[in-house]
Amino acid sequence: MRLLNRIIILATCYLLLATCYLSFLTSSFLFAQVHFEYLGSISRPSDIGIKKTIFQKGSEILFGKTEEEKIVKPYGIVSDGKGKIYIADNGSGSVHLFDLRKKKYQQIYKLSRGRLVSPITCGLDLQNNLYVLDNYWLRIFVFNKKGKYLREIFLPEEVSNPVGITTAYYFLYLVDMKGHKVWVYNLAYPHRPRGWITNFGRRGEGDGEFNFPTNIFLDNKNKVYVTDTMNFRVQVFDENGKFLFKFGQVGDAPGYFSRPKGIAVDSQGNIFVVDALRETVEVYNNNGQYLGFLGGKGKNPGQFSLPTGIYIDNEDKIYVADSFNQRVQIFRFHP
Secondary structure, three states: OHHHHHHHHHHHHHHHHHHHHHHHHHOEEEEOOEEEEEEEEEOOHHHHOOOOOHHHHHHHHHHOOOOOOOOOOEEEEEEOOOOEEEEEEOOOOEEEEEEOOOOEEEEEOEOOOOEOOOEEEEEEOOOOOEEEEEOOOOEEEEEOOOOOEEEEEEOOOOOOOEEEEEEEOOEEEEEEOOOOEEEEEEOOOOOOOOEEEEEEOOEOOOOOOEOOOOOEEEOOOOOEEEEEHHHOEEEEEOOOOOEEEEEOOEOOOOOOEOOEEEEEEOOOOOEEEEEOOOOEEEEEOOOOOEEEEEEOEOOOOOOEOOEEEEEEOOOOEEEEEEHHHOEEEEEEEEO
16 A cells, blocks of 8 residues: 555655656746747757658668758848748758748758758848858859749958848848948849948947958848947948947846847847857847846756757748857747
8 A cells, every 4th residue: 555655655746746847848938037938949840840751761671761851050040020940050060941831841052063061050031032151152042932042142352251131122241250240132122233341340349340340130120230249249220331329248147248249139229149159049128228147057947058040930930040059049028
C-alpha cells in the first residue's frame, strides 16, 4: 500500500511539473514591466508542421534516414506578412524559407553560377522579390518570390564590409560597417536611374556620424533607424539621410547598450534593439525613452544565446534570430 501511495504521489508531481512546463511554453513574459507574448520558435521544417512525404519515407527505407534540414547560424530575417519567413543563415550558406500557411519549406542558395556562401541579411521589395546580402561575394543577390535567381547588384567600390540592408518601397539601404556609412540604392523610383544614388555618414561621434554601424530598419513613416554599434547608440534619420534624433549610451544594465545589433520598429513606433552581449531585446518608445527588455541568457522560450537580427512584420509579430540556439523565436509585444 505504501509503495502504491508513493507511485501515486510521484505520478501526481510529474503531471504537475509537466503542466507547469507546458504552461511556460505558451505563456507570456513580463520583463521590466513590458509584456511579451511567446508565439513559438522555428529551427527546422517539422516545427511548422511539415511532414515527410511518402517518397521521402520510402527513400529512407532503402537508403537510410537523412538528417532534417535545420537552421545553423541565423542572422537577418524578413517576412512578407502573409506567412512566409525568410531567414539568412551564414552557417548553412542559404536562406531558409518557411511558409507557415502552406506548410512548405525551401532552401534558397542557387545562383546563375555557384551558390550563396555567407548570406547575412535579406529584404523584400514591393513585388516580394528577395534581396540577399552575401558578405563573401560582397554582392546583393536578387531572387523572385519562388526563390529563383534573377540578378545581382554590385556594391560600390568603396564598400569594404557590408553587414546590413533594409528595403522599403523604391529604395534599398546598405550599411558599410568599416566604411562607417549608409548607402542608398534606387530600386524602381520613377525618373531616377536604377543604381546607387547617394550615401550618408562618416566616422565619428557627432550627429550623423558612425562608429562601426551594423544594422538598419525603415519604419512605416519612412524613418531610417541605424544601430551605431561602437558608439553604443541608435541614430534616426529621414529617408534622405537627414539626422533626426539619437538615443542610447554604453553600459551593462537595462536601458544601456553593450553590443547593439539588430533593430526593428512596430506599427506603433516602439523600437526594439537586440543587444548581443546582454542577450536581450531592449524596448524603447518612439522618442527613444526606455520601456524595458526581453530575454537573458538561456535556452528556454524567451531566453537567448547571442541574439543578432530582428524583424517585425505588418501584424507586429516579432522575429528574433537566436543565433547560438540555432532558432528564430517569435513574440508579440503588448504595451
